[in-house]
Amino acid sequence: MDFLFNNIYYIGSFGLIFIGLFILMTKHNLIKMIIGLNIMDTGINLLFITIGYVRKATAPIFSKPDLNPQNMVDPVVQALILTAIVIGLAVLAMGLSLSIRIYQFYGTLDIRKIKEQKW
């Protein structure tokens, strides 16, 4: 129980990553696959935040005089995540606009039925 309490965020983030991977591997609908990608991205973002998280700590802004570095969370990961979210958004937008095109061409989003290109 103690293990669960200490590592709950890690478990959650890896859970999200594996859910995303599972969706990508089992679903054949393009929109669902893109949703899977996004769930995976969210999991990674949560993983980053968890790495920098300190229990009962606050943001590293020197607003109060008695705030010492032990009670601050790591601000670097939050800056990284801001970038990663933007990148994820770009991939999402690109993927969705391509799926619109795919639907116009083929009338379906099922990746098994889209087989113009063959090995």
Place this chain on the structure above:
Amino acid sequence: MVNPVFLIIVPLGFAFSIPLFSLISRKIVKFIPPLSMLFNFIVSIGLMPVVLNKPVVISLGGFPPPFCISLFVGPVGILFSALIALVGFLVSIYGINYIKDGDRYHILYLLLLTGATGVVLTGDIFNLFVFYEILCISSYALVSYLGEKPAVESSVKYLIQGSIGSSFVLIGIALLYGKFGTLNMADIAKNINSVSQMYLFLPLILFITGFGIEAAIFPLNAWLPDAHSSAPSTISAILSGIAIKIGLYGIARIIFTIFGISSILYFLLLLGLLTLLIGELSAFSQKNIKRMLAYSSIGQMGLILFAISLATLHSIEGGLFQIITHAFSKSLLFLAAGCMIYKTGTMEISSFEGIGREMPLTSLGFTIGAFSLIGLPPFMGFGSKFLIISSILEKGGALFVLFAGIVLLGTVIEGAYFFKIIQVLYFKKRKSEESVKLQKVPVSALIPMFILVILIITIGIYPGIVSGILKGASSELLNKVQYINNALGR
């Protein structure tokens, strides 16, 4: 000495100011990519002697190295950035008349090259990811640029596989940051031995898988033939010439500099050989010329991965030389194939019968590119393949002789399918009843091919031009301690 930051800033700035330029005049937009790539090439060449003497480390933001975002401009970085700039410059000249419309193409093209340059110059692992994503996203968009049915489909495939790859890289970065609390590659490399090997295994595998998707290593190469064959020819040239090399650069940097692990090298050696054989064998049976060239790229990637994971000074030198050879030859091949496709309106090899008489210069370019890739003596490929084979034999032992045999077998297969095309080009009579769309190939398309031919022959005859930078680069990759000391400023 120009500050190396400009190698990234100038193309990035030009990329985003293209819409502004197009407000002034729509004619000048297409001259911006060649201009900024020419600038990059001149700066990279100018920096080369400085960097060979001592790597240049730029810390952005004014903090000392482990804390800032730093650029590490070593021999490897400057070699790659000069190569990117040169190939980018030549292909963009080709694109002046090849691409009919649109600022979007030129913006994305410059962004792709910016991303590639950033990946090879950065010394910060998260920045590496960001630049890598810039490269990937712009190549997804460029593959589907023409908006045709096959292009959109292969772009979606590429997008899904590529983003899984970059997500893996990001997870790897998260795990490393969690353990070491730093993003500077040299700082991570310094402390890498302080944690147990068990912990490093997961990030290492994630990095290799993630970069391996972009580098098209064997089980991860499903996207490449589709994407490279359905993109516009200029983009195929850039993707084959540059983008996939960036994945290999990532793998080399991760293994040699950051992790310094040698036990995984045998695994990569075998993967490289498998990739080589499978790529070449699949190329042999193709009927579509661009698909054949794409599969041949997979085979070449396998060869380069094999050479790099032998991890001796000579073999890495050979691998890097092969990277240069492949970048020049494959972009020449794609550009020449682009001209032929433009003229005949189809990609089937059988429809190029007798085109050698109608387009003598283009066919000559194609032939020289093919000869160079096979490794025939007066051309550049001979030197690089010779270096790789001799470095395998230097290792000694029956196993390595076998490996050398497999590499030569790959070369023989490569020769077989390239000679097949060359035979179709020159020695088959054109079927007269077929009506050919006679479209003139513009002169601006011939100039870059001519320059590439000159480069291939010149470097083939005098390999000494590149040997200095290759030696510096391979010793930078192998000498981890030196890298750490240089990057942290000691």
